[in-house]
Amino acid sequence: MLVASGLVKHYGGVTALDGVGITLDAGEVHALVGENGAGKSTLVKIISGVVRPEGGAIELDGEPVRFAGARQAAAQGVAIVSQELMTYDDLTVLENLFPYGAPRRRGLVSTREMRRLAAPVLEELGIDPPLHARAGELPLADRQLLEICRALLLEPRVLILDEPTSALPREAAARLAGVTWRLAERGLAVLYISHFLEEVMRIATRVTVLRDGRVVLPGAGAADVSLDSLVTAMLGQPAAHGAGPAAAPGGRSGTEPAAAPPGRRSPSPASRSPAGCGTSR
Numbered sequence: 001m002l003v004a005s006g007l008v009k010h011y012g013g014v015t016a017l018d019g020v021g022i023t024l025d026a027g028e029v030h031a032l033v034g035e036n037g038a039g040k041s042t043l044v045k046i047i048s049g050v051v052r053p054e055g056g057a058i059e060l061d062g063e064p065v066r067f068a069g070a071r072q073a074a075a076q077g078v079a080i081v082s083q084e085l086m087t088y089d090d091l092t093v094l095e096n097l098f099p100y101g102a103p104r105r106r107g108l109v110s111t112r113e114m115r116r117l118a119a120p121v122l123e124e125l126g127i128d129p130p131l132h133a134r135a136g137e138l139p140l141a142d143r144q145l146l147e148i149c150r151a152l153l154l155e156p157r158v159l160i161l162d163e164p165t166s167a168l169p170r171e172a173a174a175r176l177a178g179v180t181w182r183l184a185e186r187g188l189a190v191l192y193i194s195h196f197l198e199e200v201m202r203i204a205t206r207v208t209v210l211r212d213g214r215v216v217l218p219g220a221g222a223a224d225v226s227l228d229s230l231v232t233a234m235l236g237q238p239a240a241h242g243a244g245p246a247a248a249p250g251g252r253s254g255t256e257p258a259a260a261p262p263g264r265r266s267p268s269p270a271s272r273s274p275a276g277c278g279t280s281r
């Protein structure tokens, strides 16, 4: 569905991406992993129009695309939830959900229509925020979920989640895993970045590893890759005993969400059972 190739990006003297490519297919959850600074966020910002590359190309359904910004990418079906949250703190929760223009009725912004559109997505994510509160008043976890909700309301075909569970408690993270799964079943391509390796590999169908701005493992079948070999690919060497980037720095320890969808690492999302997704034990 989306093919990026040869992407190059420098920041001053730093080579963030050095000829990176990735392929995203409909119906997959594609994990993107790598150590801090490997270039993951830069890659997904380029794919979603937030950052412009110095070289390389992106194709959507075989057609070359060049996004002038995130809004244009969203209009073509590519939505991102950035690692750095982009909540508009002074706007209401509801207004935050429609950053590219609220639905209108007879020329006027329709709060009712906003509520109607948002309700099923909020329900799917399992949140019930005060819609007229200022978004800045919400706890961090709720803001993170709000941004995921915002991306889903764009009805993307390609959804990019950059560390979406970093601020989430276990139950919400597990629920998001279920949501991610169902989105893939509906035919979306989901690109999922997480430093919770076990968490992301439980829901991924494929995995790409970046190291120092290069792809060191391109789109391998998740079922064919052990956690050990992933860590080795990320580091360029086997992890020191008892250490390794799989451990969450100061986050949820153990990398395990409380509950995860069953059918770990099934070869295709269609073969997974949605039963139990999004529940917590």
Ligand SMILES: Nc1ncnc2c1ncn2[C@@H]1O[C@H](COP(=O)(O)OP(=O)(O)O)[C@@H](O)[C@H]1O
Pocket: 011, 014, 015, 016, 034, 035, 036, 037, 038, 039, 040, 041, 042, 043
């Ligand atoms: N806006 C920026 N300005 C300067 N350097 C940046 C910027 N964004 C990323 N970098 C640098 O580019 C490299 C890749 O960063 P990033 O894509 O954020 O990696 P990751 O998401 O894998 O941690 C790092 O060395 C980082 O410091």
Ligand SMILES: [Mg+2]
Pocket: 040, 041, 042, 083
């Ligand atoms: Mg990052």
